Amino acid sequence: MQLELRHLEAVLQVAEAGSVGRAAARLGVSQPALSAQLRRIERVAGGELFVRSASGVAPTPLGEFVLSAARRVLGEMDALTAGTRAAAPHPTLRLGCILLVLVDQLFGRLETELPDHEIDITIEHSAPALMRMLQAGQYDAILFGEVADHEVPLTDGVAVRTLIPKEPACVRLSASHPLAGQKEIELADLAGETWTTLTDDGDGGPEAMTDACRRAGFTPKLRYRIADRRMRWELIAAGRAVSLCQPTSPHVEGTVLRPLAGDPIIGRIRLAWNRAAISEPRAGLLFRAVARAYLDSIPNNTFFQAWWESRPELHPAFD
Template sequence: MQLELRHLEAVCRIAEAGSLGRAAARLGVSQPALSAQLKRIERAAGGELFVRGRHGVDPTPLGEFVLSRARRVLGEMDALAAGARAAAPHPTLRLGCILLVLVDGLIGRLEREMAGQETEIAVSVEHSVTTLGRMLGAGQYDAIVYGEVADHEVPLPEGVVARTLVPKEPFCVRMSAAHPLAGRDRIDLADLAGETWMTLVEDDDGGPEALVDACRRAGFTPTLRHRIADRKMHYDLIASGRAISMSQPTAPPAEGTVLRPLTGDPITGRIRLAWRPAALPVLHARLLYRAAALAYLDNVPNNSFHRTWWESRPELHPDLD
């Protein structure tokens, strides 16, 4: 087997994540599949690239060598892609996002806000904030929309401008409509001890750590079991009563489930926008911010508890002017 770009990407993601499990989630594959792929890569490279330790995996001397060359090759490929795009007569606005609720309406809002700009729009969804930042820095995205949970701050490449879209929103819980607590208007996190939680799809935005920390403060350690990116499958599992999940308060209703706020807002997040000024003119950056803000506001009425919370905090509202 010869090493290919996808193999180099996998090696770099494993090193960045520090574990096969986290790397598999960011690459969108199962851990057994990534482990099998790593074994094939190591056979092609001539030896072990990583050793397992108490806190994850660490590169071997051979792994360090392969990583240094892999990063160089991937960097050259990123530069090639960015250069080719810069030479194109009509470049497309390339926007990367994680799976936030506002993404569903973002394209429509962008098309309306940027009407007359003669700019094509391409929106892609990633399951890793780390990947979004790397691709933004490499010129593969012109802008990204992402979330940060609790005190976590996503590292951004040099030369990037960032602006906060929503400085604070309280996460709520989605559970089966038949759950014994579903009839409550608000739920204490401590009352969810013993529940099975859906593992978050994005594991590098501070969300998993914030959930575990909040649950520990409430007196228990959460059981994290399922990781499902497909929304319908996610909702169906919850509707069946097999799990509950953390959710944005703007999330739409789903048959067989309910959304309930948590007492005291123990877990909060924010939504941010970042872009490369060299790729995104000032006017386009303003229009993108406005479109994303309107897409968020479109979903505020989805849940009355959040609408009330939001309307009482005008200082959090995005600046549409």
């Protein structure tokens, strides 16, 4: 047996995870299978790479040597892969996204910032699933949201940059709703409403909504989980439910969008990419395209435009 890149990656994962069990979970294999593979690697290396204990593993001097070489070799391979993809005459950019408003504006911005690239955009309904697919090489980059304190776990080989660090959630309700004429709405005033939301996308949104409503003195009655945005809008226009929305959401006939007093629910938008697939210059162009797509959506609502313009520290910085 000869050591291969996958063996070096396994050793690196064990060291970073601190245990064979956690490393196996990251790699998507069983713990016995990874333990057996590690024993084979150690036979080739000529000795034990880790000291095992009840609390986990720690590298031996031989293990430190192998890890140093593994990081160097894998880093060079990442750079090689990124360089060849970036140098390809017509590189395809595979971008995975959750259903964010800015995606509607993104196609045109990508064509402007990356004019010679083919673009493959896919909408998924789970941020954690997007991250797993990024690690598996199914996407080159992903665009996702996080709400409140929730953080999507990052994987090795992934770079991440926060696009919008703070975005207040708003509420969409029927234009005939008794609260529709107010400039802003207290969350407590929605205590008796039926709520609809997207299918759970793993961004922490449902948990943040529940926590905010409980702080306002009630438990939200969530009745509808609908993946199709237009179906949700029709349900709201009919007065059958209300929903949290991004403040950049467009006007929808029969509904109104209103800010929540005090911004009780805050989210953020992040861009992550596989360093082995996207070079830093290309990642910068992608970030610029996504940021400009977001900025294009801000004038959708004058109340949010005023909120945004009063907070220049939140504005994305272009390189």
